Amino acid sequence: DIQMTQSPSSLSASVGDRVTITCRASQSMRTYLNWYQQKPGKAPNLLIYDASSLQSGVPSRFSGSGSGTDFTLTISSLQPEDFATYYCQQSYSTPFTFGPGTKVDIK
Amino acid sequence: QVQLQESGPGLVKPSETLSLTCSVSGGSISGYYWTWIRQPPGKGLEWIGYIYYSGYTNYNPSLKTRVTMSVDTSMNQLSLRLTSVTAADTAVYYCARSLQGTLGATDHWGQGTLVTVSS
Numbered sequence: 693d694i695q696m697t698q699s700p701s702s703l704s705a706s707v708g709d710r711v712t713i714t715c716r717a718s719q720s721m722r723t724y725l726n727w728y729q730q731k732p733g734k735a736p737n738l739l740i741y742d743a744s745s746l747q748s749g750v751p752s753r754f755s756g757s758g759s760g761t762d763f764t765l766t767i768s769s770l771q772p773e774d775f776a777t778y779y780c781q782q783s784y785s786t787p788f789t790f791g792p793g794t795k796v797d798i799k
Numbered sequence: 800q801v802q803l804q805e806s807g808p809g810l811v812k813p814s815e816t817l818s819l820t821c822s823v824s825g826g827s828i829s830g831y832y833w834t835w836i837r838q839p840p841g842k843g844l845e846w847i848g849y850i851y852y853s854g855y856t857n858y859n860p861s862l863k864t865r866v867t868m869s870v871d872t873s874m875n876q877l878s879l880r881l882t883s884v885t886a887a888d889t890a891v892y893y894c895a896r897s898l899q900g901t902l903g904a905t906d907h908w909g910q911g912t913l914v915t916v917s918s
Binding site: 693724726728734735736737738741742747779781782783784786787788789790791792793 | 834843844845846848857859860861893895898901902903904905906908909910911
């Protein structure tokens, strides 16, 4: 199985801040990397697929980059509705494993 | 807009079988991969496996001996069965649809259903 790690595991930020979350894979997976946002009590919501493709309807302040083993999710200007937990997921080989999550809360 | 709704018993006894249904409305099951994912309370996401509308399946090896997925295209429903459950199977179970043209990214999710394994 491909193991996924995320850093940091949590962060505190203010509205308007630029936020970067890192995801690392245990082996190269080209750009088969997805990012999800999950709010308490809700299902995850797809933000980015194939490392850098913005899902339809997702605000442009979200962006993704990376390839191989190292990936980043960037929120250019954090908004109140962005406080949530973010997960990366590899879809290069089954089982399609998720990272442990990064919780973004209010500073 | 496609909608997914999971249903099934919220409480299952240890050693018994967990059975869930995912009803799809507003769109067809045909042409898509459908994924089951679970999330233990307060923890992260675990990929259970996927089923193609044709019935082809791919399961997480950690659950492979206990899990069965099926699809009923006439009813627009998916099913998940997990046998010999233990407390470790307590989780919110989600069904989700893969983004068209991809396999792993899931762009439509059900609200999830909590299944507790307890006697």
